Amino acid sequence: MNAIIARPPVRALARKELRELRRHRMIVATAAILPVAFLVLPVANLLFYDPARAIGGPDFAVGQAMFCFFLTPVIMPATMAAYGIIGERDQGTLEPLLTLPLSDRELLAGKVAAILLPTLTASFAIYAVYMAAVAAVVSEPVRSPALDWTWPFGLLLTGPLLALFSTLTGLVFSARSKDVRVAEHLSGLVLLPSMLPVLLIVTRTIEPSLLTWLGFAAVLALVDAALWKTAVRAFDRERAISTV
Amino acid sequence: MKGAEPAIVCEAVSRRFGERLALSGLTLAVERGEILGLLGPNGSGKTTTLRILATLLQPHEGAARVLSFDVARDAMEVRRRIGVMPERPSLYERQTVEANVSFWAEAHGLADPAGAVRDALRFVGLEDRRRDPVGSLSKGLKQRVALARAIVHRPPVLLLDEPSSGLDPSAAAAMEGLIRDLARDGATVLLNTHRLAEAERLCDRVAILREGRLLRIGTPRQVRAALLGHIVEVELAGIVDAPAQRAVESFPAVRETWWAPSAIRVRLADAERDTPELVARLVSAGARIIAVRPAGDLERAYLELMSQPLPGSLAA
Numbered sequence: 001m002n003a004i005i006a007r008p009p010v011r012a013l014a015r016k017e018l019r020e021l022r023r024h025r026m027i028v029a030t031a032a033i034l035p036v037a038f039l040v041l042p043v044a045n046l047l048f049y050d051p052a053r054a055i056g057g058p059d060f061a062v063g064q065a066m067f068c069f070f071l072t073p074v075i076m077p078a079t080m081a082a083y084g085i086i087g088e089r090d091q092g093t094l095e096p097l098l099t100l101p102l103s104d105r106e107l108l109a110g111k112v113a114a115i116l117l118p119t120l121t122a123s124f125a126i127y128a129v130y131m132a133a134v135a136a137v138v139s140e141p142v143r144s145p146a147l148d149w150t151w152p153f154g155l156l157l158t159g160p161l162l163a164l165f166s167t168l169t170g171l172v173f174s175a176r177s178k179d180v181r182v183a184e185h186l187s188g189l190v191l192l193p194s195m196l197p198v199l200l201i202v203t204r205t206i207e208p209s210l211l212t213w214l215g216f217a218a219v220l221a222l223v224d225a226a227l228w229k230t231a232v233r234a235f236d237r238e239r240a241i242s243t244v
Numbered sequence: 245m246k247g248a249e250p251a252i253v254c255e256a257v258s259r260r261f262g263e264r265l266a267l268s269g270l271t272l273a274v275e276r277g278e279i280l281g282l283l284g285p286n287g288s289g290k291t292t293t294l295r296i297l298a299t300l301l302q303p304h305e306g307a308a309r310v311l312s313f314d315v316a317r318d319a320m321e322v323r324r325r326i327g328v329m330p331e332r333p334s335l336y337e338r339q340t341v342e343a344n345v346s347f348w349a350e351a352h353g354l355a356d357p358a359g360a361v362r363d364a365l366r367f368v369g370l371e372d373r374r375r376d377p378v379g380s381l382s383k384g385l386k387q388r389v390a391l392a393r394a395i396v397h398r399p400p401v402l403l404l405d406e407p408s409s410g411l412d413p414s415a416a417a418a419m420e421g422l423i424r425d426l427a428r429d430g431a432t433v434l435l436n437t438h439r440l441a442e443a444e445r446l447c448d449r450v451a452i453l454r455e456g457r458l459l460r461i462g463t464p465r466q467v468r469a470a471l472l473g474h475i476v477e478v479e480l481a482g483i484v485d486a487p488a489q490r491a492v493e494s495f496p497a498v499r500e501t502w503w504a505p506s507a508i509r510v511r512l513a514d515a516e517r518d519t520p521e522l523v524a525r526l527v528s529a530g531a532r533i534i535a536v537r538p539a540g541d542l543e544r545a546y547l548e549l550m551s552q553p554l555p556g557s558l559a560a
Contacts, residue, residue, distance in 0.1 A: 012350030016336070016343075023338035092334040096393070099298045100351045101323040238301055 004109040009102050013110030014117070021080060021114065030079050038068040039126040043133045049142045058141040063202035066151055069130065070198045073123045073163035074191055080115045081170020082183035085240055090180065095241050104235050108171060108228075115167045116160070123159050127152070154201070154213040161220035162198075166191055168227040175235045249312055251276045251401050251432035252297060256306035258456075259292050266292045268456040269306065276400075279423070279433040281443035283546060284453035290436040291331070293453075294403050297434065298328045310401055324352070327394035331405040331436075333386035335393070337379035341370055344378055345392050352397035364392040368422060384415030391422060395431075402426060404435040408442060420446050440543040450542065452549055459549055465516060468538055468545045474499075474515035475539035476522070478508045481532035491529035495522055509539055 004010055021027050042065030049061050088094035102110070134146045170187045177183040197216060200206045252274035259267040267289040274280045282290040295301040296308050299319040307314060313321040335344050345364055349357035365371045368388040373381065378389055387407065394402060407423065408416035420442055427433050437443050443450050444464045451461040460467050480488070483505050492498060492508060497518040500511035512518040515538060523536055 008353045009351040012347055015350070016339075016347040019339055019343055020336055091337070092330070092332045093336060095300060095330050096328055096334050096390075098300055099323055099326065099328040100348070101320050101353075102351065103320065241295075241300055 004106055005113050007106060009100065010106045010110045010113070013100075013102065013107065014113040017111060017114030018117065021118065024083075027080055027083070030076075034075060035072055035122045035126045038072050039130055042066075042068050043130055043138075046134060046138045046142045046146055049138075051141065058145050059204055061142050062145040062148075062151075063204060065130070065146065066155075067199065067202045069123065069127050069155055070159070070162065070202065071195065072126065073119055073159045074166045074195060076119045076122060077115045077163055077167040078170050078187055078191060079184060080119075081111075081167045082174050082177075082187055083180055084111045084115070084171050085174040085235070086177050086180050086183050087174070089240060098237050098241065104232055104237070108231055108235060111171060112164070112167050115170075116163055119163045119167075120160055123163070124156075127155055150208045150210065150213065153210070154208060154216075157213050157217045158198075158220055161217055161224055164224045165194065165220060165227065168224065168231050172227065172231045172234045175231065175240060249309070250274055251278070251311055252280075252434055253309045254293070254297075254306070255308070257293075257296060257303045257308050258305040259289075259296060259301060260304050266456050267296070267303075270453075270456070270458055271306075272451055272458060272461060274432055274434055276432050277427065277430050278448045279427045279435065279446055281447035281450040282434065282436045282453060283438075283440065283443055283450050285550065287455075288453040289456040290453055291405055292456075294328075294405050294434065294436060297322075298326060298403050299323055324397075325399055325401055327397070327399035327402045327431075329387075329390050329394040329402070329404045329407055331409055333378075333383075333390040335378045335386060335389055338377060340375055340377055341365065341381070341389050341392075342374040344389055345396050348393045349396045354397060360396050360398075361392075364396040367395065367425075368392045369418075382415075384411050384418070387411060387415070387419060388422075391419070395426065400431060402431050402433045402435075404433060406436050406438065408437070408439060416442065440546055441541070444542040452546060454550065455554060457554070459554075464542045465538060468540060468542055469515050471545040471548045472540040474512045474518075476510055476512060476515055476519055477535075477537050477539050478510065478522070478526065478531075478533060479535040479537075480506045480508070480526075481534055482506060484508055485530075487529040488526055488531040491525040491531070492522070495525055497521065 045065055046061060049058070088097060131147065131152065134143060138146060169190050170183065173183040173186045177186065201208050201212060201216065206212055250273035254270050254272050257267055257270045258265065270289065270293060282293060284290050292301065296303050297310055297315060299315050299322050302316050309315065310322045311325050315322050342361060345361045346357060349360045354360045365374055368391050370385065370388055370392065373385065378386060381389065391407065404423065408419045411419060416439070423433060423435070423446060447464065449461060449463050450467055452459045452467070460470065462470065484503060492501060492510060497513040498510055499513060502509040510522060512522065519536065523533060526533060
C-alpha cells in the first residue's frame, strides 16, 4: 500500500481528505474529545490508585489504563471511515471524484492514509503524554508496571494494525451502505467484539510478552491484508453512485 | 491521442437499470472541437450517456470511445482526458474555491498545479474569490467553480451535464460564453441541456433522445428544417410590392408562400441551400430587407418531435 500512497494523485486525495476532516466539526469534536478522555481517565486512575480499595492488583489497574490506549486507534477511525465513501455520495462529490484518474485501490489508499495519519498521531501523542505523566506524578506500586517496556512496544506494533483494521472495516461498510449511520452501526458491531484479544492481553489472561505482541501483530496483519482485499472488492463504482 | 477518429464515438450503446432500458443502441460521433448538445426529456438517457463516457457506468452492449480509448477497457486513459461537470456543482462546500480546484490539479499530477489553478480561476472570473469557502457562493458562482475544476487539467474533451441548470439569465449567458471560449480553444464539448434556445445558439449539432433512443441528430438548422419544414421569414422595410412578389414566385426552389404587408414566409426546397439565392433575388427586385430568419425555433421543432409517436412504439 505504501507504493500506492506515494503516487501524487493519492497524496492529493489524502491531503484533500485531511482538509475535509479538519473542517468537519462533528468529526473534529469526536476525534479531539475521545483521546483527551482516554488520557485523563487512565492517568487519574493510576494517580489515585489505592491498594486497599482497588479491585485487582497494580497490574490490573495498569491493564485497565492500557485498554484505553488500544481502544483509541480502533474507535477514532470508525466515524471517519464510515463517512469515507457514503459521505462523499451524500454530499454529491463522489461522482466527480470517480472521474479522476485514480484506480479503486488508489482511491481507497488515499482515504486510508488520511484516516490513519490523525488517528496514529493522536493515539501515540496521548500515550506519550500518559507515559510522561506516569513518570512524573504516579507512584508505586503502579508506576513500574505502567512503565513496563512491553506496553509501548505492544502499542507501537499493534496500534497501526488496529487502526488499519478499524479503517478498512469502516470503509467496507461505507462502500456497501446507503446511509452513513448504517455504516457506523455495522462497523461498530464488528469492531467491539474484535477487541476481545486486546482485552485478554491487558487483563493478563494472556501474558503481554514480546512473543504475545508479535503473534498478535502477525494475526492482525493477516486480517488487515484480507480486509484490504475485501474493501477493494466491495468498492463498486456503479453501486457507490447509485442512490437506490 | 490515437488516430483521427472523432473525439467521442458511441457504437450501438445500450444500458439497462434492472428491467428498464435507459439507453437503446445509441450510435453517435462527436467530431474534435465540436459542441454537441444532447436534448431530451427527463429519463431520455442523456445523463446515462454522459456517465458512460465519464467511465462512471459501463455499457451493457455496444462500445463507447473517447479519443479512441474504450471507456470500459481503458478507463484510466479516458479519465486523464476528460473534464466532467455534473448537474449539481458537487463541490467540497467547507473548502475554499482554490482548495477545490487545487485538489483536481494535483490529482491529475500537473507539473505546475498552482499555475493551472490560477489560469482556471482567471478563466471563469473567480480569481478574486479564491479564498472564499465554496459554501458561501451563489449557485452561479459554484457552477463556475465546477467548470474551473473540470478544465484545470486542460482536458481535450468536456462532458457537461446541464451546465446552466438553475442559473439566472445573466449567469447562464456567462456560462454559455465560457463554454464557447473552451470550444474555440479546441475542446470537444458534449453537453446535456434542457435550455433549447441555449442549445440553438451554442451547439454545432444537437442530438435529441427519447426513452433511450436517438431520434434526430444534426445542426439546429437541419433539425428545425426536418421537423418544421424549410420555411424562412423575410422581413422588409416597406410593403411587399409586385417586383418582390414576382422575384419570389419565379424562384424554382419556392414550394409555398404566405404574404403579409411587409413580410414574406417562404417554404423552400432546402432552406440552407436556397436562402442566399432568395435574398439575392429580392434585393435585385429592389426589396429592402430588414431580417431573414428561419420560421420557428429549435424549441418548436423539439416539441413537434416529442408530440410524434416514438418510431417502433405501439403508441398511436
